[in-house]
Amino acid sequence: MVSQRLTLQKTDVTAVSLLFNALSNEYRVSIINLLRTGPKNVGEISDDLKIEQTMASHNLKCLAFCGLVTSQRLGKTVEYTLNRETVEPILRLADKHISKYAVNLRNCKTLER
């Protein structure tokens, strides 16, 4: 009997790092956070977050590519909806982790290296 594989394979390391890369940007986390209150179109997102429409579009594309949001055209506007199934538990874990093990992250702009 072949021993079970406990470690991820190379391809998954890439996929995982790309997924978290989507969550490693303040604009994208802000957008996700805003969408927790319900679906919004691009104009509403850029207005609410006071960012440019182009910036919103770029980052929404990135989030959609990673399956963290879905989009639906409604006439002239495009509505974005959060993938709550993934995002809510991940954000809860992150929040809990930060309070418990990484409060220092609240007071810095960049990672130590």
Added chain:
Amino acid sequence: MVSQRLTLQKTDVTAVSLLFNALSNEYRVSIINLLRTGPKNVGEISDDLKIEQTMASHNLKCLAFCGLVTSQRLGKTVEYTLNRETVEPILRLADKHISKYAVNLRNCKTLER
């Protein structure tokens, strides 16, 4: 009575994005993945992953800063231990998400934008 706040505050957006930034690099995810098999010192990590010692050190510092690993000097060597409490559930969520919503991440090097 003041309405409850459902959204994260600005500081948390920063902290969350920094935390995920730590998980957005292939070396760091590989290290985490390796440490799932048990604690290892820097030499073992760089040998196992076939990366330079300096590279291992830099990335371990980053992971430690975010509370994702802890370190302990044992004589001449320094042993790193995974923070399983946070990392295991987060990796499980990520894995599940990728299979279900983002299989495309397995076949690309960089995020769409």
Added chain:
DNA sequence: AGCTTATATGACAATTCCGTCATATAAAAG
């Protein structure tokens, strides 16, 4: 059709990040 509003795309400069080198510190051994 032409005009307006909404969103997406592509390109480019500026910023940030990463890989590597040189070197510093730390502990043990001789």
Added chain:
DNA sequence: CTTTTATATGACGGAATTGTCATATAAGCT
């Protein structure tokens, strides 16, 4: 107390990412 082994740190050039601008596409209206 010098040498060796193990790890950490700082700096620098190249690579990747980001913010912004110009422009393209898409839908609805007149």
